[in-house]
Amino acid sequence: MPTSADRLVRTLSQHGLRQTPVRRSVLQVLADAAFALSGSEIEQQLPAGTDRITLYRTLKSFEESGLIHRVIDSTDVVRYAACSIECSAEAHFDNHVHFKCTICQHIYCLNQVAIPTVTLPAQFQVVSRDYLLAGVCRECQPAV
Amino acid sequence: MPTSADRLVRTLSQHGLRQTPVRRSVLQVLADAAFALSGSEIEQQLPAGTDRITLYRTLKSFEESGLIHRVIDSTDVVRYAACSIECSAEAHFDNHVHFKCTICQHIYCLNQVAIPTVTLPAQFQVVSRDYLLAGVCRECQPAV
DNA sequence: AATACAAAAGTAACAAAGTTGCAGTTGAGC
DNA sequence: GCTCAACTGCAACTTTGTTACTTTTGTATT
Ligand SMILES: [Mn+2]
Ligand SMILES: [Mn+2]
Ligand SMILES: [Zn+2]
Ligand SMILES: [Zn+2]
Numbered sequence: 001m002p003t004s005a006d007r008l009v010r011t012l013s014q015h016g017l018r019q020t021p022v023r024r025s026v027l028q029v030l031a032d033a034a035f036a037l038s039g040s041e042i043e044q045q046l047p048a049g050t051d052r053i054t055l056y057r058t059l060k061s062f063e064e065s066g067l068i069h070r071v072i073d074s075t076d077v078v079r080y081a082a083c084s085i086e087c088s089a090e091a092h093f094d095n096h097v098h099f100k101c102t103i104c105q106h107i108y109c110l111n112q113v114a115i116p117t118v119t120l121p122a123q124f125q126v127v128s129r130d131y132l133l134a135g136v137c138r139e140c141q142p143a144v
Numbered sequence: 145m146p147t148s149a150d151r152l153v154r155t156l157s158q159h160g161l162r163q164t165p166v167r168r169s170v171l172q173v174l175a176d177a178a179f180a181l182s183g184s185e186i187e188q189q190l191p192a193g194t195d196r197i198t199l200y201r202t203l204k205s206f207e208e209s210g211l212i213h214r215v216i217d218s219t220d221v222v223r224y225a226a227c228s229i230e231c232s233a234e235a236h237f238d239n240h241v242h243f244k245c246t247i248c249q250h251i252y253c254l255n256q257v258a259i260p261t262v263t264l265p266a267q268f269q270v271v272s273r274d275y276l277l278a279g280v281c282r283e284c285q286p287a288v
Numbered sequence: 289a290a291t292a293c294a295a296a297a298g299t300a301a302c303a304a305a306g307t308t309g310c311a312g313t314t315g316a317g318c
Numbered sequence: 319g320c321t322c323a324a325c326t327g328c329a330a331c332t333t334t335g336t337t338a339c340t341t342t343t344g345t346a347t348t
Contacts, residue, residue: 018343018344018345019345020297020344039334039335040333040334051297053297053335054296054298056335058296072274073216074216074274076220076221076306076334077220078218078219078334102271110265113262113265118241118257118275118277119257120277124243124277124281124282127280128278129275129276130216130274130275132273132274133264133270133273133274134270134273134274135272136268136269137267137268138265141269162316163315164315166326183306184304195326196305197306197308197326197327198325220305221305289348290347292345292347293343293345294344295342295343296341296342297341297342298339298342299338299340300338300339300340301337302335304333304334304335306331307330307332308329308331309329309331310328312325312327314324315322315323317322318319318320318321
């Protein structure tokens with residue numbers, strides 16, 4: 001059976017990326033994360049001394065290669081989550097809704113909830129969609 | 145008939161905000177804007193010498209008072225647009241879709257297009273929604 | 289296994305965006 | 319016209335991200 005490390009190696013090579021310690025660590029962190037993470041949140045979970053600039057470059061190439069996707073927020077902080085299906089450098093298929101809890105601040109990928117479409121005024125040509133909900137998550141509901 | 149300046153004064157006082165030169169200028173800029181503007185874009189349109197810190201504080205209180213709303217983006221830049229209907233400190237009613245053109249980078253408020261709702265897994269309680277489309281706008285369509 | 293080379297990492301310097309603390313100024317109600 | 323909380327202006331700082339350049343390394347080839 002393939003180990004977790006095997007899977008990392010395969011994912012990187014399938015997307016044409018070289019195997020390096022930083023890349024394996026970053027991918028591991030994002031694959032294990034239950035929520036979308038910001039640059040500094042990822043940095044905190046990496047081996048001490050990992051270079052911040054290299055991290056940003058890694059996130060950029062992961063996003064371009066279709067390993068991760070950006071999760072937007074009503075703040076100025078960009079977060080990332082691992083893509084769950086077969087995204088590639090050619091196209092992302094992350095057509096799902098995101099949910100941000102206003103209590104714990106966690107951002108969930110609701111992979112099972114597709115973004116509904118809208119009808120637009122003529123002449124607007126849509127290429128991608130983002131749908132962000134804010135509210136109170138499962139964990140933060142007041143006790144019944 | 146009420147002038148543009150009269151309207152600014154009324155809007156500020158209706159939301160319980162004091163009349164100051166900076167506030168009038170910032171509100172004017174956002175009311176005149178066809179697109180959502182970032183902090184520095186607003187700054188460029190203000191009288192020279194207007195303090196950047198005061199601008200940020202003004203945007204914060206305008207947002208809290210319901211004069212303007214945040215427009216999110218897939219970048220780390222926060223933009224603002226004037227609220228079109230009667231939002232207040234108690235509640236915003238900006239339930240419309242936004243559209244970002246990948247050519248001209250302008251972000252339109254599609255005030256006439258309501259955000260469609262989605263059905264969520266149990267226990268997620270929704271408080272607000274954001275819906276951002278990206279693509280090519282009217283102005284940037286290739287010639288026919 | 290050694291070689292070659294592009295890709296990635298590391299380092300430093302920098303820039304943009306936003307925040308905090310505090311002193312001074314002013315709008316609006318009395 | 320006083321009064322004072324609200325607002326402004328300034329300095330210093332933090333966080334996030336970028337650019338330019340040199341060194342190291344992963345991988346394909348011999
Ligand atoms: Mn997601
Ligand atoms: Mn809007
Ligand atoms: Zn929560
Ligand atoms: Zn355009």
